[in-house]
Amino acid sequence: xxxxxxxxxxxxxxxxxxxxxxxxxxxxxxxxxxxxxxxxxxxxxxxxxxxxxxxxxxxxxxxxxxxxxxxxxxxxxxxxxxxxxxxxxxxxxxxxxxxxxxxxxxxxxxxxxxxxxxxxxxxxxxxxxxxxxxxxxxxxxxxxxxxxxxxxxxxxxxxxxxxxxxxxxxxxxxxxxxxxxxxxxxxxxxxxxxxxxxxxxxxxxxxxxxxxxxxxxxxxxxxxxxxxxxxxxxxxxxxxxxxxxxxxxxxxxxxxxxxxxxxxxxxxxxxxxxxxxxxxxxxxxxxxxxxxxxxxxxxxxxxxxxxxxxxxxxxxxxxxxxxxxxxxxxxxxxxxxxxxxxxxxxxxxxxxxxxxxxxxxxxxxxx
Amino acid sequence: xxxxxxxxxxxxxxxxxxxxxxxxxxxxxxxxxxxxxxxxxxxxxxxxxxxxxxxxxxxxxxxxxxxxxxxxxxxxxxxxxxxxxxxxxxxxxxxxxxxxxxxxxxxxxxxxxxxxxxxxxxxxxxxxxxxxxxxxxxxxxxxxxxxxxxxxxxxxxxxxxxxxxxxxxxxxxxxxxxxxxxxxxxxxxxxxxxxxxxxxxxxxxxxxxxxxxxxxxxxxxxxxxxxxxxxxxxxxxxxxxxxxxxxxxxxxxxxxxxxxxxxxxxxxxxxxxxxxxxxxxxxxxxxxx
Numbered sequence: 321x322x323x324x325x326x327x328x329x330x331x332x333x334x335x336x337x338x339x340x341x342x343x344x345x346x347x348x349x350x351x352x353x354x355x356x357x358x359x360x361x362x363x364x365x366x367x368x369x370x371x372x373x374x375x376x377x378x379x380x381x382x383x384x385x386x387x388x389x390x391x392x393x394x395x396x397x398x399x400x401x402x403x404x405x406x407x408x409x410x411x412x413x414x415x416x417x418x419x420x421x422x423x424x425x426x427x428x429x430x431x432x433x434x435x436x437x438x439x440x441x442x443x444x445x446x447x448x449x450x451x452x453x454x455x456x457x458x459x460x461x462x463x464x465x466x467x468x469x470x471x472x473x474x475x476x477x478x479x480x481x482x483x484x485x486x487x488x489x490x491x492x493x494x495x496x497x498x499x500x501x502x503x504x505x506x507x508x509x510x511x512x513x514x515x516x517x518x519x520x521x522x523x524x525x526x527x528x529x530x531x532x533x534x535x536x537x538x539x540x541x542x543x544x545x546x547x548x549x550x551x552x553x554x555x556x557x558x559x560x561x562x563x564x565x566x567x568x569x570x571x572x573x574x575x576x577x578x579x580x581x582x583x584x585x586x587x588x589x590x591x592x593x594x595x596x597x598x599x600x601x602x603x604x605x606x607x608x609x610x611x612x613x614x615x616x617x618x619x620x621x622x623x624x625x626x627x628x629x630x631x632x633x634x635x636x637x638x639x640x641x642x643x644x645x646x647x648x649x650x651x652x653x654x655x656x657x658x659x660x661x662x663x664x665x666x667x668x669x670x671x672x673x674x675x676x677x678x679x680x681x682x683x684x685x686x687x
Numbered sequence: 688x689x690x691x692x693x694x695x696x697x698x699x700x701x702x703x704x705x706x707x708x709x710x711x712x713x714x715x716x717x718x719x720x721x722x723x724x725x726x727x728x729x730x731x732x733x734x735x736x737x738x739x740x741x742x743x744x745x746x747x748x749x750x751x752x753x754x755x756x757x758x759x760x761x762x763x764x765x766x767x768x769x770x771x772x773x774x775x776x777x778x779x780x781x782x783x784x785x786x787x788x789x790x791x792x793x794x795x796x797x798x799x800x801x802x803x804x805x806x807x808x809x810x811x812x813x814x815x816x817x818x819x820x821x822x823x824x825x826x827x828x829x830x831x832x833x834x835x836x837x838x839x840x841x842x843x844x845x846x847x848x849x850x851x852x853x854x855x856x857x858x859x860x861x862x863x864x865x866x867x868x869x870x871x872x873x874x875x876x877x878x879x880x881x882x883x884x885x886x887x888x889x890x891x892x893x894x895x896x897x898x899x900x901x902x903x904x905x906x907x908x909x910x911x912x913x914x915x916x917x918x919x920x921x922x923x924x925x926x927x928x929x930x931x932x933x934x935x936x937x938x939x940x941x942x943x944x945x946x947x948x949x950x951x952x953x954x955x956x957x958x959x960x961x962x963x964x965x966x967x968x969x970x971x972x973x974x975x976x
Contacts, residue, residue, distance in 0.1 A: 323798070323805060324791055331793035597789040600750055601850075602778025602806045604771045682745040684789055685862050 321598065321607040325614045328591065336619055339583035343576040343623025347661065348630045350572035351654055352647070353564065355631060359648035361557035363491040367431065368550045370441070373410075373518035374527040377534055377543045383552045385414065385516070386429070386494045392514045392541060399538035400517060405525030410434050411514030413504035417476040419457075419497060420465050428461070428495045430475060432504025441498065445469050446484030454483030456498040458490030475499070476507055491557075519543075569657060576661045580620045581668030587615055588672040592679060600681035612673035613666060620665045624658025695762045696723040697857055697890045698747065703756035705742050705913075716742040717753070718913035724890045726857060729881060729903055732894045734910035740894040741862060743910060747892065748781055748860045749773045760858065778806040782851025782889075784880075786863035788843040790835040790850075797822065797831050800849040807854055814853055821849040825879070841872035848879060852887075859883065859891045865900060877903050911941040912956075926951075929969040930958035946970065 329336050364386050368376070377400050379390040392400075392411075401409055413432035418425035433450060444459040446469035455473055462468060462485050472479050480499065489496040505511065521530045527545035534543035544552065588595065599608065631649040638647055705717040716739040724730050734740050745751035747758060749765050758765045760780060765773060777783075782803075790799050800821055804814030822831055825845040835843055844864060851859055861880060865873035881903035884891040893900060901907060908915050916938070924937035933954040942953040946966040953959040962969055 321805065324794060324802065327793040327798070328791075593789070594791055597785075597791065598802075599774070600748070600777065600783055601803050602774045602776075602781075604774045604806075606771070607806070681750045682741075684750075684783070684785055685741045685745060 340622035344626030346575040347627035350569040375519040377517035396540040403533040432501035441486035455480040459485035577664035580665030584669040585672040596683040616669040620662040731904035784861035786866040
């Protein structure tokens with residue numbers, strides 16, 4: 321029976337492949353959207369991921385370095401600096417600003433870089449570190465604005481020269497631009513102040529213990545370990561798209577399940593006579609149900625496989641054609657979505673399965 | 688030592704009734720049919736269209752449940768079997784040959800022949816050799832890997848016969864096996880069924896309109912209006928319908944009535960009804976069949 325199902329599906333391969341491709345397209349919409357948000361999240365957290373600071377100290381109530389602003393007071397800095405277990409501490413200038421030519425500006429986060437500890441980029445072109453008066457721009461952002469290394473770029477009413485182009489720090493929401501710490505302090509009239517503190521722990525002191533001590537020492541700050549801040553920023557990005565991804569996933573899954581069920585129904589309807597013959601020859605209900613499950617499973621699994629392959633191809637294609645869109649496909653969500661789709665499809669295929677079980681074997685005698 | 692199974696007919700049907708529809712629209716497609724078939728016997732069931740032949744064959748093959756009566760295959764009542772057991776009994780003990788061949792289009796000749804063996808657990812491996820042998824026996828070796836669409840009608844029917852034999856069933860049910868074949872191919876298939884019954888000691892029940900097949904039958908039965916009766920081959924016993932005067936063959940007649948110790952036959956239920964309403968007037972006219 322399963323052999324016949326397999327051979328019949330093979331004979332119907334164009335219809336099966338068509339159904340699988342349709343399922344893949346339906347799933348791809350949801351998977352692609354998810355991958356875009358994951359890509360965004362990865363880029364948003366890139367600065368944190370690459371930093372070797374153990375603890376980030378932000379203004380009380382702030383838990384993200386994106387979609388937020390933070391300011392740490394001198395009192396808080398003094399309180400935080402007084403706790404045990406700190407090897408070193410750096411005042412970070414980290415502010416949003418408009419970047420680009422007048423009328424074509426976009427919002428970016430400006431990071432004042434120190435000599436070490438916050439390098440969060442790969443260089444595509446130009447210098448690896450900004451010199452005075454220079455800015456490192458994300459390469460996709462520079463391309464969008466038609467800029468290259470050596471070109472002037474306006475940041476908050478002040479002109480910088482592009483010293484290098486970076487990779488992995490561009491997100492559609494919040495690109496990161498690096499300038500020297502001195503330039504950043506001057507640009508934002510920051511003086512000695514700090515938007516956040518980067519703290520390195522002494523050997524033997526864990527990040528969690530250290531952040532706990534800092535939080536206990538000052539009521540005005542929120543100290544988070546790097547891992548906590550990465551999680552928080554990543555989640556922020558994912559939450560922005562969570563509802564949309566969820567909706568698209570549900571729609572994609574239902575459409576895919578309907579396609580599987582319809583393909584399964586068509587398969588049964590086209591083969592009603594052969595199924596009657598098979599039943600007459602002695603196929604049991606169990607083997608006929610297994611046949612229905614197999615056809616649904618094959619079509620659904622092919623659709624899931626095509627969707628997974630499609631997202632990889634789409635990722636590569638978009639990296640070439642639309643490099644500013646960061647896509648990070650997740651195998652886990654692909655497997656889960658395909659699995660749930662298969663489950664829903666198997667349920668939806670109960671109708672043709674029921675139809676299959678009720679084929680009248682006596683039909684075989686009708687010439 | 689006598690064979691204990693010899694006393695038990697391979698297939699035994701008793702008082703089979705099948706009614707389709709309800710009330711005034713009810714049709715007794717099969718009406719009190721009893722039949723016993725032994726191994727090695729070829730039984731031919733003939734009758735006009737709509738006489739209930741296919742319904743009877745469906746019931747004998749366990750595809751349709753009778754409304755009344757019993758069917759026993761090798762001494763075991765089909766009614767006592769669960770749906771799964773009946774399916775397994777069909778796969779293992781009954782071979783089917785259909786007028787429309789009913790081959791599975793996606794499978795090759797070899798795969799079609801082998802298919803029923805996949806439905807009986809543990810038979811597949813042994814069946815492969817048997818399938819090859821059947822394909823040779825039925826002169827299909829050159830077409831072993833062909834798909835049904837690539838075969839002639841005669842070849843398809845031979846594949847269907849090979850498929851029916853793959854599980855070595857003691858009973859073969861054939862529905863109009865020569866219905867779609869030309870005279871030459873039809874005769875070949877008829878002889879093949881005859882040989883299968885004789886050489887392999889199988890019972891073969893054939894439902895057909897084809898008069899050529901009468902030659903191979905051991906027993907010829909006539910089904911009309913759901914009732915079955917034996918009929919000698921090529922023999923007729925003509926009588927006259929006392930109502931309309933039409934000539935009626937006693938062997939095939941199903942409308943009968945007795946009056947005054949004499950049995951009368953009628954061409955139709957209408958004539959019989961009129962006769963019963965006033966037999967004296969028809970007998971008095973001297974029209975006695």
